Amino acid sequence: MIVEERFVTYINSLAQEASPLLAAIEEEARQAHVPIIRREMQSFLKFLLAMNRPRHILEVGTAVGFSALWMEGCRAGGCKVTTIENDAGRILAAKENFLRAGKENVIELLEGDAAVVLKGLDGPYDFIFMDAAKGQYIHFLADVMRLLQPGGLLVSDNVLQDGDIVESRFAVTRRDRTIHKRMRDYLYALTHMDGLVTSVLPIGDGVTVSVKAF
DSSP, rough: OSSSSHHHHHHHHTSSSOOOOHHHHHEEEEEEEOOOOOHHHHHHHHHHHHOOOOOOEEEEOOTHHHHHHHHHSTTOOOOEEEEEEOHHHHHHHHHHHHHHHTTTTEEEESSSOOOHHGGGOOOOEEEEEEEEOOGHHHHHHHHHHHEEEEEEEEEEEEOOOGGGSOGGGGGGGGGGHHHHHHHHHHOOOOOOTTTTTEEEEOSOOOEEEEOOOO
16 A cells, blocks of 8 residues: 555545446456455546546456446446456356446457457557556556547546566565566656646556646
8 A cells, every 4th residue: 555544444434325236347356266356446436537528537456347337337427438358257246237237338349368459459548547467567558548538638547566567676576577668768767858838646556647738
């Protein structure tokens, strides 16, 4: 945790409750040890969507469909959500959850490796949410930037790796060093790319919000 737990607990206590269905899906995911967006990230996404009012959202990393349903529900007036997932078990769970919510015709689930699927998309999207394997973010970036329309937002979750990102690569376990380096490369790319304005925020496990200026 990158922010003291008591502050996070208090902030989360102020958030409005999710719908009964979303609350059930969230609890099922936790019981199955499937990572989903944290409560503080849910509130932040709701704020960004209310401000940006996107009509076409692309999500990279569906998991069990919680965040896709959350984003679709937060957008007053409705929107089209396209989401990408590669794990067969999670694809089945997401499809079931979309059916439970009656959103199977509103949320489009694309199956396969995001690195391949992204190349086949035309876009444009006015809001892209990156929440896939952290070590792959840097490999998705070129296509994500191609698909993001000028003025659109790119939101990337879990970028601070529970605080490990600030440590030397030699301070993290050997098995995590590749992910550590790739995420650092990703954060550098986001904050130094021409035509992109990025803020890195200590919300949840770290989030970046990037605006495509042109």
